[in-house]
Amino acid sequence: MSLIKPRTLNGFRDYLPAAMIPRERLMETARAVFRSYGFAPIDTPTLEYLEVLTGKGSDETDRQIYRFEDNGGRQVGMRFDLTVPLARFAAQHIHQLGTPFKRYHIAPVWRGERPQAGRYREFMQCDFDTIGTQSVVADIEAVSVIDRLLSSIGFERFKIHVNNRCVLTELLSHLGLLDQSVAILRSLDKLAKIGREAVAQEMCDAAGISAQQADHVLKLAELQGDAESIFAALPEITGGSESAIEAIERLEAIYRGALAAGVPEQHLKIDVSIARGLDYYTGVIFETILDDLPSIGSVCSGGRYDNLAGLYTKQHLPGIGGSLGLDRLLAAMEQLEMLPGTSTPADVFIPFFDKSQRENYLRLAATLRDQGISSELYPDPKKLGVQLKYADAHGFPVALIAGGNEWDSGKIQIKLLDKKQSVDVNYRHDQPAELLAKLAQALGGEL
Amino acid sequence: MSLIKPRTLNGFRDYLPAAMIPRERLMETARAVFRSYGFAPIDTPTLEYLEVLTGKGSDETDRQIYRFEDNGGRQVGMRFDLTVPLARFAAQHIHQLGTPFKRYHIAPVWRGERPQAGRYREFMQCDFDTIGTQSVVADIEAVSVIDRLLSSIGFERFKIHVNNRCVLTELLSHLGLLDQSVAILRSLDKLAKIGREAVAQEMCDAAGISAQQADHVLKLAELQGDAESIFAALPEITGGSESAIEAIERLEAIYRGALAAGVPEQHLKIDVSIARGLDYYTGVIFETILDDLPSIGSVCSGGRYDNLAGLYTKQHLPGIGGSLGLDRLLAAMEQLEMLPGTSTPADVFIPFFDKSQRENYLRLAATLRDQGISSELYPDPKKLGVQLKYADAHGFPVALIAGGNEWDSGKIQIKLLDKKQSVDVNYRHDQPAELLAKLAQALGGEL
DSSP states (O other), X not given: OOOOOOOOOTTOOOBOHHHHHHHHHHHHHHHHHHHHTTOEEXXXXXXXXXXXXXXXXXXXXXXXXXXXXXXXXXEEEEOSOSHHHHHHHHHXXXXXXXXXXXXXXXXXXXXXXXXXXXXXXXXXEEEEEEESOOOHHHHHHHHHHHHHHXXXXXXXXXXXXXXXXXXXXXXXXXXXXXXXXXXXXHHHTTHHHHOHHHHHHHHHHHHOOOHHHHHHHHHHHTOOSOHHHHHHHHHHHHOOOHHHXXXXXXXXXXHHHHHHTTOOGGGEEEOTTOOXXXXXXXXXXXXXXXXXXXXXXXXXXXXXXXXXXXXXXXXXXOXXXXXXXXXXXXXXXXXXXXXOOOSOSOSEEEOOOOGGGHHHHHHHHHHHHHTTOOEEEOSSOOOHHHHHHHHHHHTOSEEEEOOHHHHHHTEEEEEETTTTEEEEEEOBTTBOHHHHHHHHHHHTTOO | OOOOOXXXXXXXXXXXXXXXXXXXXXXXXXXXXXXXXXXXXXXXXXXXEHHHHHTTSXXXXXXXXOEEEOTTSOEEEEOSOSHHHHHHHHHHHHHHHOSSEEEEEEEEEEOOOOOOTTOOSEEEEEEXXXXXXXXXXXXXXXXXXXXXXXXXXXXXXXXXXXXXXXXXXXXXXXXXXXXXHHHHHHXXXXXXXXXXXXXXXXXXXXXXOOHHHXXXXXXXXXXXXXXXXXXXXXXXXXXXXXXXXXXXXXXHXXXXXXXXXXOOGGGXXXXXXXXXXXXXXXXXXXXXXXXXXXXXXXXXXXXXXXXXXXXXXXXXXXXXXXXXXXXXXXXXXXXTTOSOOOSOSOSEEEOOXXXXXXXXXXXXXXXXXXXXXXXXXXXXXXXXXXXXXXXXHHTOSEEEEOOHHHHXXXXXXXXXXXXXXXXXXXXXXXXXXXXXXXXXXXXTTOO
């Protein structure tokens, strides 16, 4: 029989342990943070009726949907994001769930786009949303969630850029440019990329506004400095109407609330230049930039929307949500050398080199696990060198070495694998205290 | 615009928080147990080349694969289990990973079978395997993993049924019935379901063996009693050839090793009647039955195989693995009332009923989270009754109530929601000790 070539489809990938361990850790950290705010997990099917998926998507997204006819003759598709399924889910279940409804959803999505460097056809999304409330508390909480997510993952140097879309809208209204807002905001979104002059030119060309008007819009977007000075400048720039003041006060309330909720000032940046697309968001919007890797773009973005599920229900469901960019964060962590690079989740390696003592090794490993210490026992009684090479290759920090003599004399050797240091300790199965104490030190990197 | 009907496909389902919270907890427990033995996580693509998937499956499985032609004209399919992807993965990467290779994989699979009660077209699989070793240590470890999985999930009363397929093979060889083994084992697998007489009759009819031979086979399968008495009886029944003794000794070694590894005797049952299918397993096999719900069948099964990836590589890869039945376990936990029935992952509910104190509430919630206490702040300053009804419906155990006066006087009320008890404690943001101490008690169910 000829062999089938083992290979993955273009745009798809296997996760080997060294890549999967930090990925899984990241997802667990995210889940723990979401839960600590009362966000609850949900899951939805991978396959949906195609009409459910295409109802909302843009033409471009529609083309990217993996779609087919199932055995029952139904047109089905694989979800391409978690927002459309959330909208369908909320329309279907909100009467049972009630509001406010806080959920997180970590799951893969699929897009048949042309694979590029770092872009895949299957990728994980990690979303959180609070639905059914317009409260500023939910806005503040979203900012606080992002801060705690990034901090818990291990980042210290980042900025959450916060804006209120309404501030931009008020400015455009003040300038009489509401009808051109789509073209203007599309240009504005390019500010960081192409610079002031090019944006101004594009605004004049594409939106047909005057150079003076473009200058005024850009003056707002370029407001820099600390939050207080921006808040002080905004009323005049936006015209100071009642609704403009309201939009500015909301932004201020979010900023002050985030500080009260423990977000450090250096993690917050009021940034009235960000617009985040054209029509979905209707209130607060945010992006998160790593100080040390601004070029990779936002690692957590989102904002407030007015009506989540209008395609599926007449019930008006406002909400606010964010999305953590798992793949981007992992790429960043790799570049910043924040990943351990091990391919085992266990801390302690136990070589097995005395066959007659099999049950002693098994019992030792169980004793460690009972104490919450993960430990791997090598299954075959090969030469110690072979086994320690395996341990090194996998990145175990510590080995516990016991041969026949050791078992007889009640001694075990603790070995720090990277430092090549070792120490002997007393051990019997019913008297593990000395081993456990010394092992705790060893796992802290000291002997 | 007419609304799109929000609905899921037949055979698929949404997981609402009350169902998803215990499901996620179960998966996290499984991951923690796997890791404690050094099993590492992997992931593989949802979509594979169809030829990779159909290479191994039976005709029945093949028919159930969700398959289609992708935009690049490739025939692709959605994985229907995690074993075929593991085989493909191992063939592709084992030169890089080395052996032994210990992995777990928790991921959904899809089968387009006719939906039945409790059967879905999308379901989660939870597999662990040790590849590249024939060591009995790996067999013992698999049994130990199952024991720790079930115990960690909260089960105390269960039995891991352990057999060695080789013992059955040796018996059939002894009786000169090796050629009829497929038909005989197929009948034998029905013993628990249809009883001795029907199985004996079927063996005679289908396999064409004598009543005496059927009786001999059944005598083995019906060996009952403690492990020692079974081990003592096996040599005679199986004929006692050298290879039969070897098979029996392996089974004994697994049993004694599992005891040494801490598996309680009452969780182990040597059961020479189980065969687990016809051709895949070649050594130890196991099934796990809950004492209180034997009717739902095995909740964790698996065994040893000789050659995992023969379709994709010439490299011989023996291994041993098991699969935890997540959906079955959750159904069992529901029946046995082991699920909490809450729809929030947070412990503490903070009503928000004094708008002017918004930042105090935010800071209180943050203080609790800093101490590892999950807490949800209601976003809208509605009437207290409305908010407490929300808290009740979600199953929060404890509420922390603070109105304007309380903030001024530095008092907070801790309320046990199910017992309608409450107590006032002193609290200031910079002096949270008294609140934290009393809250710990409250979360333990006492005030």
